[in-house]
Structure formats: structure tokens, C-alpha cells
Amino acid sequence: xxxxxxxxxxxxxxxxxxxxxxxxxxxxxxxxxxxxxxxxxxxxxxxxxxxxxxxxxxxxxxxxxxxxxxxxxxxxxxxxxxxxxxxxxxxxxxxxxxxxxxxxxxxxxxxxx
Amino acid sequence: xxxxxxxxxxxxxxxxxxxxxxxxxxxxxxxxxxxxxxxxxxxxxxxxxxxxxxxxxxxxxxxxxxxxxxxxxxxxxxxxxxxxxxxxxxxxxxxxxxxxxxxxxxxxx
Numbered sequence: 001x002x003x004x005x006x007x008x009x010x011x012x013x014x015x016x017x018x019x020x021x022x023x024x025x026x027x028x029x030x031x032x033x034x035x036x037x038x039x040x041x042x043x044x045x046x047x048x049x050x051x052x053x054x055x056x057x058x059x060x061x062x063x064x065x066x067x068x069x070x071x072x073x074x075x076x077x078x079x080x081x082x083x084x085x086x087x088x089x090x091x092x093x094x095x096x097x098x099x100x101x102x103x104x105x106x107x108x109x110x111x112x113x
Numbered sequence: 114x115x116x117x118x119x120x121x122x123x124x125x126x127x128x129x130x131x132x133x134x135x136x137x138x139x140x141x142x143x144x145x146x147x148x149x150x151x152x153x154x155x156x157x158x159x160x161x162x163x164x165x166x167x168x169x170x171x172x173x174x175x176x177x178x179x180x181x182x183x184x185x186x187x188x189x190x191x192x193x194x195x196x197x198x199x200x201x202x203x204x205x206x207x208x209x210x211x212x213x214x215x216x217x218x219x220x221x222x
Contacts, residue, residue, distance in 0.1 A: 031208050042214035043156070043200065050208075058209070090155060096208055101146060101158035 003027060006091050006105040014113050019078045021108050023091030031094040032074040033102060034058075034066065036087040043090065049074055050096075081112045115139045117213035119201050124219045125191055133186045133216045135201030143204035147175050147186045150198045150215065159186070159199075188218075196220045 004025040013019050023032065034046040035058075045058030047066040055066050063085060065077045074093075078085055088109050092102040116138045125131040137145070144163035148156035162168055162177035162184060174187040188195055198215040205211060 043212040045209060048209060094208060102210060104155035106155050
């Protein structure tokens with residue numbers, strides 16, 4: 001019962017390939033989020049989801065696709081990976097109460113060659 | 114738009130007190146969060162302020178002034194394990210958080 005998990009933890013791929021990063025949470029949180037973290041930029045929101053089958057774009061959505069068929073899973077797909085998508089990706093979840101924090105997964109380190 | 118500023122790096126001595134400032138200009142405000150992130154790890158929650166004033170949690174305190182768009186995180190009795198990045202984040206609509214770029218704190222003996 002790790003709470004929120006991500007897989008894989010590390011991934012190396014090539015430009016043009018499709019890559020899917022998985023995120024799973026066991027708290028039944030309504031909200032889930034995908035961020036990327038890069039030096040000089042901090043954490044930036046890619047996509048978020050308020051509930052199953054409800055998703056919306058964040059600050060940097062281009063090149064990414066998400067889905068949420070089940071409350072506990074929120075996969076992020078890079079349809080055709082580019083070198084600029086080399087980053088650390090964090091998934092997070094929240095109950096949706098304003099005073100409740102977002103809880104982050106351990107991250108996936110992605111290298112696109 | 115959203116703009117959150119915090120210093121890039123700070124250094125402080127073990128046992129001392131350090132204050133990390135954060136200024137923000139955001140469209141909408143649901144609260145201000147501070148997170149700690151050790152190198153190679155995920156961010157973890159430290160504090161939440163939605164009303165003006167000081168919130169204290171052990172060695173860590175966080176202050177908010179909404180009229181000034183200003184917050185600070187105060188760390189007392191610094192320990193080596195406090196060496197980490199500290200992220201300021203503002204909550205806005207749709208339960209989103211906008212993060213600053215983080216302040217890397219180095220604690221030296």
C-alpha cells in the first residue's frame with residue numbers, strides 16, 4: 001500500500017517512439033495531476049483530472065495525452081517522444097478539499113535520445 | 114497569469130534560523146503551500162496558509178500576507194537533513210497548484 005506509485009521509475013527511449021507513464025493511487029482521491037520538473041522551470045502542470053473521464057489541460061500539454069477510465073489510474077502518454085520531453089515526471093493526487101495537499105508519487109525519470 | 118518568485122539558492126549554518134521568501138502574483142488564490150524536496154525525491158508537504166498570519170509546526174513556520182502577495186518559510190534549529198529544495202506553490206481555481214522554481218537550501222556545519 002504505497003499510496004501513489006509510478007511506473008516505470010526510469011525510462012530511456014528514442015525520438016518518435018510512443019511512451020506511456022503509469023500512475024496509480026490507492027486513496028480513491030478524486031483529483032490527479034501530471035507535472036514535469038526541469039532545471040530552471042520548476043514543476044509545471046501538464047494535465048489534471050477531476051474525476052474518472054474528466055481531464056483538462058495544464059500549462060504545458062502539447063505532445064501529451066491522458067486518460068482516466070478508472071479513479072485510481074491516470075496514465076500519461078507521449079505520442080511521439082521528442083528530446084525536449086526529457087524530464088522528471090511526477091504524478092500527484094488530492095482529495096479536492098482546498099486545505100488538503102497534493103501527494104506526489106516517486107517520479108519517473110525519462111530520457112529521450 | 115501566474116508569477117511566483119523565490120530565491121534560487123540559500124546557504125545557512127547548522128543550528129541557525131533561515132527564512133525563505135516567496136512573492137506571488139496570481140489570478141485567483143485558494144491558499145499557499147510549502148513543499149520540501151530532497152534531491153532525487155518527490156516533493157513532500159510542509160505547510161498550508163489560507164489566512165494572513167503565522168502557522169507553526171515544530172521547527173517550521175510559515176507566514177502569509179495576502180495583501181502583499183508574500184509568504185515566507187522559517188526553519189529553526191537547522192539540521193543537516195534540512196538541506197533540500199523548498200517549493201512555494203499557490204492554489205488557484207480547479208484545485209490546481211502553480212509552483213515557484215524552488216529555493217535550494219544548503220546547510221553547512
